[in-house]
Amino acid sequence: MIEGPEGAGKSTLVRWLAGQLRAEGHHVTTVREPGGTPIAEAARKLALKSRHDRAFGAELFLFLAARADLVERVIRPALENGQVVIADRFGLSTLAYQVAGRGLPRADVEAALRVATGGLSPDLTLILDVPVTVGRERQRTAGKVKDRIEREDDTFHARVREAYRSAFGPGIAHIDASQSKKAVQDAAWREVAAITALSMRGA
Numbered sequence: 001m002i003e004g005p006e007g008a009g010k011s012t013l014v015r016w017l018a019g020q021l022r023a024e025g026h027h028v029t030t031v032r033e034p035g036g037t038p039i040a041e042a043a044r045k046l047a048l049k050s051r052h053d054r055a056f057g058a059e060l061f062l063f064l065a066a067r068a069d070l071v072e073r074v075i076r077p078a079l080e081n082g083q084v085v086i087a088d089r090f091g092l093s094t095l096a097y098q099v100a101g102r103g104l105p106r107a108d109v110e111a112a113l114r115v116a117t118g119g120l121s122p123d124l125t126l127i128l129d130v131p132v133t134v135g136r137e138r139q140r141t142a143g144k145v146k147d148r149i150e151r152e153d154d155t156f157h158a159r160v161r162e163a164y165r166s167a168f169g170p171g172i173a174h175i176d177a178s179q180s181k182k183a184v185q186d187a188a189w190r191e192v193a194a195i196t197a198l199s200m201r202g203a
């Protein structure tokens, strides 16, 4: 999974990694959250584009509804088919944005997350780290129209960034994404190569 704050370069890296892995003969499915099925795309629209005010709990369940449908209809079938799945955002986004950003209670969100994913967790999570101002400037330069969450102020986005920076655990690696694209790709590839070697040894 590729995670990180706004404009960190996640989509750029997902495209590059998918190309590299395909060139090595892997079958690769890429997904972007929220989205990827009709229900998940509808939830994306409500979560990010709707003008209607909503409770933070309602926002949480829109992201989780999108994830539940994506996991069941796209991610699990692809994994069962032996494919490599690369996701642009997954569960850590919910912990960063809805727990650290919105202030929802962590234990409750984690429990709901387990329902949405059916307990599925990534082998490898690459967290791309950039200062908030750098990420926002990249989005601006790319001409991105701000969605509901991107319109939140810098303190919200600083909490999100900090949540990512303090995420640790098995299979989580941090990459300084303020480096050049090439340096980010090299760092990511080292992590992917390490996990691929492990799985080939049956770990």
Ligand code: T5A
Residues within 6 Å of the ligand: 004, 005, 006, 007, 008, 009, 010, 011, 012, 013, 032, 033, 034, 048, 063, 089, 090, 093, 094, 095, 097, 098, 138, 139, 141, 142, 144, 147, 149, 150, 177, 178, 179, 180, 181, 182, 184
């Ligand atoms: N959300 C999502 C939640 O609140 N909870 C959840 O559970 C989930 C799943 C999704 C929003 O939903 C929220 C978080 C988000 O606010 P989105 O539209 O899908 O929103 O947007 P993001 O995921 O934030 O993606 P962005 O497109 O904004 O950022 P990326 O994908 O990190 O960045 P990318 O690759 O598009 O790059 C942006 C620009 O920077 C350049 C690229 O060429 C591009 O122009 N770039 C670099 N420039 C210099 N150096 C590098 N190393 C660069 N890498 C990329």
